[in-house]
Amino acid sequence: MRRPAVAGQFYPSSPKDLKRELGRCFSGLEFKASKALGAVIPHAGYLYSGSTAAHVYASLPEADTYILLGPNHTGYGSPVAVSSETWITPLGEVEADVDLIKALPKGIIDLDEVAHRYEHSLEVQLPFLQHRFKHRFKIMPICLGLQDEDTSKEVGIEMSEAVKKLNRKVVIIASSDFTHYRPAALAREVDHYVIEPILKLDVMEFYMRVREKHASICGYGAIATMLTAASSLGASRGTLLKYSNSGDIIGDMSSVVGYAGIIVE
DSSP, rough: OOOSSSBTTOSSHHHHHHHHHHHHHTTOOOOOOOOEEEEOOOSSOOHHHHHHHHHHHHHHHOEEEEEEEEEEOOOOSSSSOOOSEEEEEEEEEEEHHHHHHHOOSSSEEEEEEEGGOOTTTTTGGHHHHHHOOOOEEEEEEEEESSSSSSHHHHHHHHHHHHHHHHHHEEEEEEOOOOOEEOHHHHHHHHHHHHHEEEEEEEOOHHHHHHHTTTTTTTTHHHHHHHHHHHHHOOOOOEEEEEETTTTHHHHHOOOOOEEEEEEEE
């Protein structure tokens, strides 16, 4: 069992309080499923990025499996690690799609639980999925310690091969925040510049712009991996649903973290 590492920090630890907080995040939003194959969703504390995350979840379709991709903030474990454990949140258990994991080519993705033990970027997505969907779904969580272009493409290809082999209906979620600790105006300028190629599913141009701007996007490799896999599965365009930053909540625009909610169809 993979037990919660950041309950009570990034989101409430009691089911009652967590449901109330998720209700706040989704306030005013209509659940209307798109044809999304992929998404970019922030992973900060719900107070800061929960509303932006909810804009994406409100538009996601039902899927057999939600593939979760995120950066390895802790440095523990394998450089590219998939978890096959059942994950627990205050809202209950979510099983891993073991069959899909077994269908992965024996390439760059290792089965390793250590990388996931304390990592928050995937954990914070699960209560949103549990709140949004009532059907029985599974997850395939992959933590990326390596985020270079070659690795992201290889992981994306391996994932899409497994999905095609089993004919799974999936949505691939890239968990990432955008610019970290810059003035709000600069963060917005840089973030929208690097978001442009994401909306065009242009992985090469995305990496070029990240390097050009020294963009402090923590999950850039997760985003590129999602784009690679989603493109292989038939996606052709992205849509920015909401952009925000931490200053919108605390009022300090001198040093913010940017959050983007994007779907890829």
